[in-house]
Amino acid sequence: MFCVECGKEPEELYNGLCDECFLEEIDADIPDKLEVEICASCGSVKEGQRWIENPDLYSIMLERIDDSIKTDQKIDSYSFSTEFIEQDLNNIQADIDIELVTQGLKKTVNKSTVIRLKKGQCQTCSRIHGNYYEAIIQIRPTKDKMTEEQKEIVRKKVEKEVSVKRGDERNIFVTAHEERHGGLDFFMSDNGGSKKLSKNIAQRFGGHITISSKLAGRKDGRDIYKMTYSVRLPPYEKGDFVLFDDIIYQVKEIGTSSGNIVLIELRTGKKNVIDKRDSYSLEVIGGSELVKESVIVSETEKEIKILDPDDYQTKTLLKPEGYRSTGDNVLVLKYDDRILILPEKELD
Ligand SMILES: [Zn+2]
Ligand SMILES: [Zn+2]
Helix, strand or coil: CCCCCCCCCCCCCECCECHHHHHHHCCEECCCEEEEEEECCCCCEEECCEEECCCCHHHHHHHHHHHHCEECCCCCEEEEEEEEEEEECCEEEEEEEEEEEECCEEEEEEEEEEEEEEEECCHHHHHHHCCCCCEEEEEECCCCCCCHHHHHHHHHHHHHHHHHHHCCCCCCCEEEEEEECCEEEEEECCCCCHHHHHHHHHHHHCCEEEEEEEEEEEECCEEEEEEEEEEECCCCCCCCEEEECCEEEEEEECCCCCCCEEEEECCCCCEEEECHHHHHHCEEEECHHHEEEEEEEEECCCEEEEECCCCCCEEEEECCCCCCCCCCEEEEEEECCEEEECCCCCCC
16 A cells, blocks of 8 residues: 555555645635625624624624635535734734544645625615605694603604514614604604504594505505604693683593593583594693692681682682692682682692
């Protein structure tokens, strides 16, 4: 037995060669350049057709190297270790030691490649930057502007809906919200859920929705519409005082599932449910800024005498239903020449 290459007579031959000549022939290869596509906006990395969010760039580069190492068929297995050297922001040199194993023999070869970090744009970001949207949810106040509190509530609802729908896949997002006409606009990437969300917002505030659509093109033989859900908020909030048929009420409940509004008639303390269709004839007279504290002079079963907080005249009022005084003072609402006792507990 001798090596056909060098003529040596080893104890064992590999394909007719001594171990040295045999190992001489085997090699591994890797392209000079590899590419990793990174979203310039969010840092996601493209793997195949998918974009990976919050990637571990180090392991992605190792994977890319692993996928790119070519060995010939004689190799049973290989392993490698890599040293990365940053050439500049977009190019990383990888020096790779590849250990090849074949027929119980080992050989290490050293290879080198440059990984180019190619800037791209993931689908999500390209949609965002392209202002892609399927639906707009508009929130509009009836007059003036939405309060910061209202805006906060709306934003939280939108965020929550979007994060629930999104789950692990980033297929829904709010592309922009701008304040227009004292309200908010949300551009939704996905029409699904937009209707429910706008209903939800309308219900929370006792508002109503108008829906409109605009033909935006055709896709797969179907007409594509962009939907607009316009939510009109009522001019009052829970706890505000309103006039209805010249009677003063406090708004006790909005956002009931029926959309109806629950009012408390201040003079009598009685509950009154207003149909949502009538809710727009409620005239708002104000909120907590109208509430004053007044001293109780005396009290009988049905009546209560108090000092007018403005002119300190004694006024006699009928006690509203369910009213029970708990101290020396009582909260009253003064409107025109009317003084009305508020329910003992602040409505919240
Ligand atoms: Zn040999
Ligand atoms: Zn991105």
